[in-house]
């Protein structure tokens with residue numbers, strides 16, 4: 001890559017346009033592009049030359065074995081007739097609904113497809129389950145006609161606790177209805193040879209799609225993990241893949257350097273992050289509001305390690321005052337479609353001199369192209385940092401802590417209790433840095449008072465997702481953004497553990513973590529286990545808190561009591577607004 005990048009990229013007409021307004025950082029970005037050109041970066045990238053990322057021999061081996069995503073869209077194109085036939089078979093069998101069950105990369109693309117695109121005329125109603133929260137599981141159970149619902153257990157490793165638990169739960173429910181024929185309502189997506197393949201066969205699953213071992217979870221949007229659900233939802237997967245292949249060629253070794261959309265984006269993001277602009281603030285029209293979930297997982301879990309990283313900031317309320325200087329704003333929207341609120345904001349950001357990148361898609365099927373562009377960009381930004389984008393070392397720490405806690409539950413019947421810092425008005429507080437706070441108001445004030453320029457707030461909600469709860473969390477974010485001027489993120493647990501969770505523990509120590517928990521009034525038993533979904537969720541929260549402490553992070557857990565919405569209002573009243 002040798003041609004300097006500036007202004008609008010001269011990509012072929014069928015590629016969504018990208019515009020870079022990088023101001024004083026343009027020179028550094030151009031210099032990095034020049035350096036990559038001298039190193040023959042593009043060709044080596046496509047040849048899976050792991051020395052582009054690291055000099056560590058073991059890490060190089062792992063990198064080489066996880067670059068199958070580069071060409072996997074070609075394999076999937078061959079599989080389209082089979083996918084179409086499978087959808088026809090499922091419809092002929094009388095299914096009307098599909099529930100996709102999995103974590104992180106195994107469900108993020110289906111969430112984006114479902115939230116961003118209309119259900120196709122021949123599609124099934126689709127829901128996604130990616131939480132151990134018993135309230136949400138019950139909602140899903142009540143929202144679908146069980147006998148006419150196809151359940152997808154999606155797990156690359158075939159060992160992740162959550163999807164296996166979801167599968168067991170719904171299989172037991174189906175067994176009550178269909179007896180030995182329960183397996184007809186289940187399919188699996190997993191890698192060849194995982195323990196789950198044997199389980200699925202034993203239980204008589206309708207089908208198991210064997211995925212590609214050389215594709216990691218967060219790079220799997222354009223594999224069976226993204227495309228089986230997309231096809232069942234009635235989307236034109238052939239067209240999604242055709243467009244992904246356009247992007248693949250534009251990012252390919254033989255394309256002209258200035259037209260390489262993935263490298264252009266990756267170099268810009270990498271260089272900006274190194275210069276302190278490490279909060280990738282995503283702006284989207286309402287119809288693309290879930291894109292941030294997918295991007296968080298891809299970018300944060302890939303880059304957030306060794307004290308480095310890029311943190312996506314998704315769905316943030318608008319700031320009433322100036323943003324900090326740690327931001328790069330990325331707008332992803334549609335060509336020719338007005339988006340007045342974001343246009344107005346971008347105008348102000350431009351006047352203030354913030355770096356801004358704008359990507360305009362033609363329609364929703366261009367997501368196929370964007371998935372590929374962002375995958376390349378993430379790998380390229382990681383090369384700028386010199387880190388392995390394909391591992392997630394710190395996710396395991398939280399999982400291990402949770403496993404240990406679950407063992408204690410099996411032995412003693414309950415989770416070990418944590419000593420509280422203080423309790424007031426129905427809320428219980430557990431602070432990592434308690435100081436001398438004598439009241440809840442002081443404690444909360446002290447917690448947010450730690451915020452410095454460049455820090456971020458992470459609200460971690462192990463709660464049932466509802467509009468009211470989300471609204472209250474957004475109010476907390478707005479108060480902190482406007483009073484402390486730091487970037488704010490929010491995620492429902494345990495979903496975010498498989499996404500931004502890596503960055504929280506492995507990235508820079510700039511996070512303030514507000515963990516929210518509540519009672520589980522309508523808990524659900526887990527078939528074959530001595531514990532409930534609620535206990536598992538509590539152990540995941542506690543395990544992650546331990547992992548955060550182990551990494552010296554600043555945390556405040558607030559247990560909201562029996563009524564999460566009510567508890568959030570009480571907490572909100574304590575959050576400083578100035």
Ligand SMILES: O=P(O)(O)OC[C@H]1O[C@](O)(CO)[C@@H](O)[C@@H]1O
Nearest residue numbers: 104105106155156157160217498
């Ligand atoms: O598909 P699996 O193996 O169940 O893993 C789910 C998710 O968990 C992680 O391995 C770790 O969070 C993600 O990278 C992955 O997408």
